[in-house]
Amino acid sequence: MLRLAPYLVTALLGVPILAGTASLILPAWNYFPAAGLKEFSALPWQLLSGYPGIMTSFFLTLWTGLGATLLSLTATLGFISFCWQSGWWRVARKLLAPLLAVPHVAFAIGFAFLVAPSGWLLRLISPALTGWHHPPNWQTVQDPMGLALMLAMSLKEIPFLLLMSMAALSQIDVERQVWLGRSFGYSPHRVWYKLLLPQLYPSIRLPVFAVLAYSLCVVDMALILGPNRPATLAVQVYHWFNDPDFHWKTIAAAGALTLLLTTLACIGLLVFIEATWRKLGRFFLVNGRRGGKGRVPGAITRIHIGLTLVTSCMVAAGLIVWSLARRWPFPANVPTRWSLSNWIREAAFFGDPLRTSLVIATVVSIGALALVLFSMEYQASNDRRWPLLAICLPLLLPQLSMLFGVRLLAIRTGLQAQFPLVLWGHLLYVFPYVYLCLAGSYFAFDPRYMHTALALGRSRVYVYFRVKLPLLIKPVLFSWAVGFGVSILQFLPTLILGQGRYPTVTTEAVAIATGGNRRMAAIYALLQLLSSVFAYGIALGWPRWLAHRLKCGESC
Amino acid sequence: MAGASIEMRGIMLEVEHLCIHGPDFELFEDLSFRVPPGAVLPLMGPSGCGKSTLLACISGVLPTAFNYTGTISLNGSKLDSVPVEERRIGILFQDDLLFPHMTVAENLMFGIPARIRRPQRIGQALAALKAVSMEAFTHRRVTTLSGGQKARVSLMRTLLSKPKAMLLDEPFSRLDRELRTSFRELVFSKIRAMGVPTILVTHDHEDLPPGVEPILLRPPEKKHAG
Numbered sequence: 133m134l135r136l137a138p139y140l141v142t143a144l145l146g147v148p149i150l151a152g153t154a155s156l157i158l159p160a161w162n163y164f165p166a167a168g169l170k171e172f173s174a175l176p177w178q179l180l181s182g183y184p185g186i187m188t189s190f191f192l193t194l195w196t197g198l199g200a201t202l203l204s205l206t207a208t209l210g211f212i213s214f215c216w217q218s219g220w221w222r223v224a225r226k227l228l229a230p231l232l233a234v235p236h237v238a239f240a241i242g243f244a245f246l247v248a249p250s251g252w253l254l255r256l257i258s259p260a261l262t263g264w265h266h267p268p269n270w271q272t273v274q275d276p277m278g279l280a281l282m283l284a285m286s287l288k289e290i291p292f293l294l295l296m297s298m299a300a301l302s303q304i305d306v307e308r309q310v311w312l313g314r315s316f317g318y319s320p321h322r323v324w325y326k327l328l329l330p331q332l333y334p335s336i337r338l339p340v341f342a343v344l345a346y347s348l349c350v351v352d353m354a355l356i357l358g359p360n361r362p363a364t365l366a367v368q369v370y371h372w373f374n375d376p377d378f379h380w381k382t383i384a385a386a387g388a389l390t391l392l393l394t395t396l397a398c399i400g401l402l403v404f405i406e407a408t409w410r411k412l413g414r415f416f417l418v419n420g421r422r423g424g425k426g427r428v429p430g431a432i433t434r435i436h437i438g439l440t441l442v443t444s445c446m447v448a449a450g451l452i453v454w455s456l457a458r459r460w461p462f463p464a465n466v467p468t469r470w471s472l473s474n475w476i477r478e479a480a481f482f483g484d485p486l487r488t489s490l491v492i493a494t495v496v497s498i499g500a501l502a503l504v505l506f507s508m509e510y511q512a513s514n515d516r517r518w519p520l521l522a523i524c525l526p527l528l529l530p531q532l533s534m535l536f537g538v539r540l541l542a543i544r545t546g547l548q549a550q551f552p553l554v555l556w557g558h559l560l561y562v563f564p565y566v567y568l569c570l571a572g573s574y575f576a577f578d579p580r581y582m583h584t585a586l587a588l589g590r591s592r593v594y595v596y597f598r599v600k601l602p603l604l605i606k607p608v609l610f611s612w613a614v615g616f617g618v619s620i621l622q623f624l625p626t627l628i629l630g631q632g633r634y635p636t637v638t639t640e641a642v643a644i645a646t647g648g649n650r651r652m653a654a655i656y657a658l659l660q661l662l663s664s665v666f667a668y669g670i671a672l673g674w675p676r677w678l679a680h681r682l683k684c685g686e687s688c
Numbered sequence: 689m690a691g692a693s694i695e696m697r698g699i700m701l702e703v704e705h706l707c708i709h710g711p712d713f714e715l716f717e718d719l720s721f722r723v724p725p726g727a728v729l730p731l732m733g734p735s736g737c738g739k740s741t742l743l744a745c746i747s748g749v750l751p752t753a754f755n756y757t758g759t760i761s762l763n764g765s766k767l768d769s770v771p772v773e774e775r776r777i778g779i780l781f782q783d784d785l786l787f788p789h790m791t792v793a794e795n796l797m798f799g800i801p802a803r804i805r806r807p808q809r810i811g812q813a814l815a816a817l818k819a820v821s822m823e824a825f826t827h828r829r830v831t832t833l834s835g836g837q838k839a840r841v842s843l844m845r846t847l848l849s850k851p852k853a854m855l856l857d858e859p860f861s862r863l864d865r866e867l868r869t870s871f872r873e874l875v876f877s878k879i880r881a882m883g884v885p886t887i888l889v890t891h892d893h894e895d896l897p898p899g900v901e902p903i904l905l906r907p908p909e910k911k912h913a914g
Contacts, residue, residue, distance in 0.1 A: 308785060315779045316771035316799050316849045326798070330789045344879045418794045420809065422773065652729030 137510035138518070141503065145560060149526055152538035154393065166543050167378035175373065176386040177256055183383070185362030190394075196285070196358070198276040198398060203286035205340055207440070208293040213324035214334070214426070216306070223441070225293065231291035231444050232614065233664035235621035237641045238657035240356040241445030243284040244273045245454055245650065250452050251464045258463035267462050281358040285350065287440050289343045293336065299572040300335035304328065312643065321430065321643060322423035330417070333406070338520055342527035344402065345395050349530035351518035352623035352638070355474055356645045365391055366532050373536055373628070376465060388533035395530050448661065454654035474651045482637065489620055489636040490546055491662065492558055497615035499555075500562040501608070508567075508574045509596070517575070523567050526560045533630045542629075554634050557625030566615040573607035603658040606675045612620035613671035617664040624656030637663065699725055700765045701746075701853045701885035706758035708738065713908040715741060719758070721903060723853070727899045728876060730888045733905030739889040742905075743855045746887070747779060748772040762852050765835035769788040778851030778884075781874075782858040784842040786830040792817065792841055793826045799849035816844040820874065836867040840874070847878055849883055856881065861893050868894075 158164070162173040180186060215221045234242075246252050250267035258264045273280050306328060313323030319462035349366045350358075358364050363371075365387060372384035454460075458471035511517055526534070535557065542553070581603065585595040601608065623638050632639075701723040708715040715738035723729045731739050744750050746760055749772055755826045759763070762765045767775055786795050792825045796813035820840040830838065839859065846854065859875065876897055879886050888895065896902055 305785065308781060309787075311744075311747065311772070312779060312781070312785055314749070315747060315775075315777055315851070317773050317776060317801070319773055327787055331787075414790075414794065417790060418809075420797070420800055420804065548719075567773060684699035 134506070134510040134513060137507045141563075144503070144556070145526065146528065147565060148538060149529065149534060149560065152534050152541055154531060155541040155544070156385050156389050156392070156533060156537040158246070158422050159382045160389045160512055162249065162382055164378070164382050164385075167180050167381065169379075174636045176382040179383050180291070180386045180390070183368075186365075186368075189362045189365045189368050190390075192278050192359060192362070193348055193394065193668045194390075194398070196354075197344060197350075197365060198283040199282045200285035200289065200347040201340065201344040203282070203430045204289040204293055204343060205491040207286070207433070207436050208297055209329055209332075210429065211290075211294065211437045212301070213296055213321045214430040214433045215303060215437070216310075216324070220437065224437065225241075225298070227441060227444075228291055228295055228298075229610070229613075229668050230665070231441075231615055232286070232295060233658075233661065234448065235443060235617065235638065235660040235664060236288055236350075237352050237356070237493050237621060237645070238451065238640050238660045239444075239447055239621065240284055240353040241641065241645045241657040242450045243280070243359055243443070243643070245450040245654070246282055246443065246446055247272045251447065252453075252465075255463050255465050265463060267625070273357055276359045276361070278359050278364065281350075281354055281364075281517075285347050285353060287443055288353075289347070290437075290440050293339060293343065296336045296339040296568065297332060299333055299569070303335065303576075304331055317422045319423045319425055322421070326417050330410075337406075338524045338528070340405075341399050341402065342524060342564075344398055345528050345530060348398060349391055349532050352621075352642050353531060355642055360539070365394075366530070369536070370624075373532075373539075381540070385535065388530070388536045392533040395528075399528065403510040426573050438622045451654045451658045451661065454650050455658055457651060474655060478652060480657050482640070482656065482659060485635045485637050485640045485656075488634055488664070489638065489660075489663060492555060492626070492634075492636065493616045493619035493667070495666070496555055496558040496562050496619045497566070498610055500559055500566045500615045501612045503563060504561075504566045504570055504603075505574075505608070506569065512575065512577075512579070519658040521569075524564050527564050531561070531624050535624050539628050551630075551634065554626055557629040558619045558622050558636045561622060561625065562618045563619045566611045568606055570613035573604060577604060605678065609671035609674055613664075614665040616667035620660055620663045699852050699883070699885060701745070701887070702764075704761075705744070706742075706756060706757045708741060708750070708754055708756045708759070710752050710908065715908050716905065719903075723887060725883040725885055726880045728856075728886045728888050728900065729878060730890055730896050730900060730902035731905060732890060732893075732902045732913075733895055734907055737905040737907045739905060740857060743779070743857055743887065743889060746853075747777050748775050770883060772798055776850070776852045777856045778849055780842060780847040780856045780859045782848050782861050786833075786845075787827075788831055788839055790830065791827050792822070792830055792833070794843050795830055795841055799845040799847075801850065811900065812848060816848055817841075820844055835863060836871065839863060839867075839871050843871075843875055843878065847882065851884055854884050856886060856888040856890075858889055858891065861881040861891065863888045 159169075160176055162169050162171065162175050211224070215224070215559075244251070247269075248272045249272055251272070254262070254264070254267065262268075308321050309327055310320060314320060318326065331662045350364075351366050351370045354364050355370075358366070358367060362368065369384050369391060370389035372380045372387060374379075375384075409524050440675055453466065455474055456470050456472065457467035457471035458473065460467040507518070521528075538557075542548075547553070577600065581597055581646040583597055585599045586592065590598075616644075620636075621638055622636075623642055626636050627635060637656050637659045641653060641660060644656055702721075704720045706719040707717055719742075721729060731742065735740055738783075741750070745754075745756055746769065748767065751754065762777075787798065790904070792797065793810070793813045796816055797809050798814055800809045814823065814826065817826060820843075822837060822840060825833065825837065825841075830841065833841065839862075843859075856875070859873050863871055870896060890896070890902075911913065
């Protein structure tokens with residue numbers, strides 16, 4: 133039975149991804165029979181390159197995508213170097229699950245509440261420090277430079293990179309290497325720069341690429357926070373794709389292919405920088421400089437992480453406050469009139485999207501977890517690991533390009549939008565996250581437990597469910613919760629593969645947020661957030677309850 | 689060249705009235721000893737008696753769950769408030785802990801102080817490798833070395849950093865019998881030549897330097913409630 137695992141994963145995830153991505157190529161060269169285009173030409177590329185503001189869109193994409201990735205990576209590595217095992221570290225560990233639970237769209241909506249000219253940050257200091265009684269005429273959200281988008285993406289990705297780094301660090305003997313490095317006279321942060329980060333980075337390389345691919349091709353957050361005159365390339369492609377005129381789909385295909393090539397080029401750039409650093413940086417590693425105490429970079433890192441934590445808390449608080457605000461004129465710090473009326477009025481409408489979100493997330497997260505456990509057990513029993521690159525492929529290819537390709541493939545094969553297709557679209561992105569979260573603990577599991585239990589005469593299946601799974605219950609449930617959260621936040625798979633027929637809280641949140649209704653947007657963002665928190669609550673609470681029950685059983 | 693860089697230091701390591709307090713137990717109620725320059729003081733005792741904790745305390749990396757009373761000094765200077773990186777106490781672990789992203793020579797150069805110029809640093813690393821008959825391994829990745837080769841590189845890396853004292857945490861226990869004897873002799877001869885006071889944690893009486901009585905540590909006693 134386990135032998136089927138590689139075929140199942142390849143059939144479910146591998147083949148459609150590659151077929152979908154490949155199916156972009158023909159429409160990009162003007163071959164799209166569904167629109168009556170049956171002759172190859174470079175017309176889509178000509179129209180794409182001649183589209184007003186396309187170069188600005190392209191550079192905005194590079195600027196925001198690369199900027200967000202580098203900011204989140206430096207903040208994560210800086211935090212690890214300066215705060216490892218400190219009080220900050222313990223706080224971050226505790227807050228990691230709730231921070232991960234905040235969906236991207238909810239974060240973007242809350243972030244917009246904070247930094248908008250009439251947002252909470254300016255309200256907190258107005259009029260006392262600014263003297264303003266009216267919001268200034270600034271463009272801090274959807275700014276032409278894409279700074280709000282870049283900053284929000286970088287803040288949102290730090291917890292993910294931190295989670296991946298913490299998992300990777302558990303495979304490195306950090307404590308004794310820090311001791312050893314310091315015994316040679318190196319300051320702690322130099323020990324990190326010279327000894328530990330070079331060992332850590334290869335383990336988080338793929339998650340970094342995933343962050344890069346996401347940041348370059350993000351649509352949902354960009355619709356809320358990104359510039360719109362012109363927008364980033366991903367948003368442009370999304371608009372072209374949604375145009376009812378089929379001819380725009382060929383330009384969209386060319387744009388999606390450009391996004392794909394841009395992402396691959398940027399990943400190539402990171403690989404090149406890493407290889408160059410590995411070669412030229414060797415001199416730095418062994419130059420013997422022990423370094424000072426690093427107070428300034430340490431302080432900057434702590435401030436950055438502190439701001440990340442404060443911003444995340446304020447984002448959640450802002451969503452709650454806005455959803456309960458009846459009247460909130462500028463510059464009042466809190467609403468002048470509170471009311472539940474927003475919730476009561478919207479309750480008649482959010483039931484269906486919420487139900488759809490929860491059904492999709494439950495089915496997909498459980499399915500993905502089963503598939504991950506199935507494939508991991510196959511690998512563990514064969515003592516061979518699948519290349520992580522293959523697992524992460526859906527995260528490394530631009531979501532928009534791939535889904536767009538799959539949709540074009542569906543159009544060509546006459547496949548209509550169906551619920552199973554939406555479920556599959558979610559599974560595509562949930563599977564790698566569940567895999568990444570569980571891999572460290574699962575493969576570190578001591579096989580002697582299994583061997584001992586098997587030697588007692590029990591069947592393999594019995595031993596797996598009675599010994600291995602209970603011992604791994606914590607990481608298994610946590611990765612399930614991550615999968616549930618990832619499914620909740622999916623925007624493009626629901627919209628593109630479902631053709632808008634299956635509204636979820638996420639698609640509604642984006643639609644309302646772009647319309648500018650803060651109260652309604654806050655409600656849908658909170659519903660998203662609560663759905664994720666619910667899953668994380670189960671994942672963290674269940675093992676504790678089991679442990680408590682075991683304790684009670686012992687004492688009784 | 690390696691010989692030229694090794695110098696007699698004449699530093700004494702002293703531990704006086706040391707008591708380490710754990711969350712609910714105490715280690716070594718009143719431990720005192722002196723390690724003269726170039727001498728090796730063996731510590732023995734059952735698992736969990738606090739040998740590695742004692743090394744961590746002397747090195748300055750005692751876990752936060754512990755604290756201690758008493759004094760640790762090097763040549764009369766108290767180390768209590770001196771951070772690890774300024775104590776310059778070298779450590780050699782059981783499992784070498786060579787840095788996998790560096791070559792053999794780079795691992796050695798990592799230990800050499802910055803004030804020494806690059807050509808001299810390279811020269812010292814090569815000489816150190818020659819001293820342990822490993823000059824052919826200069827640019828090899830450390831992951832490709834055998835256990836005995838790793839142990840020798842690890843020792844030379846620690847010595848090149850010119851430590852004021854050395855802590856050896858069961859450095860011979862993973863080596864096979866033959867290798868163990870030759871490596872032990874190499875370690876003791878280098879320590880004598882450099883004149884650094886050294887503490888050796890071991891479980892094996894064969895590891896003891898000739899004519900030296902080990903300090904025997906007892907398992908910790910639980911603190912009495914109230």
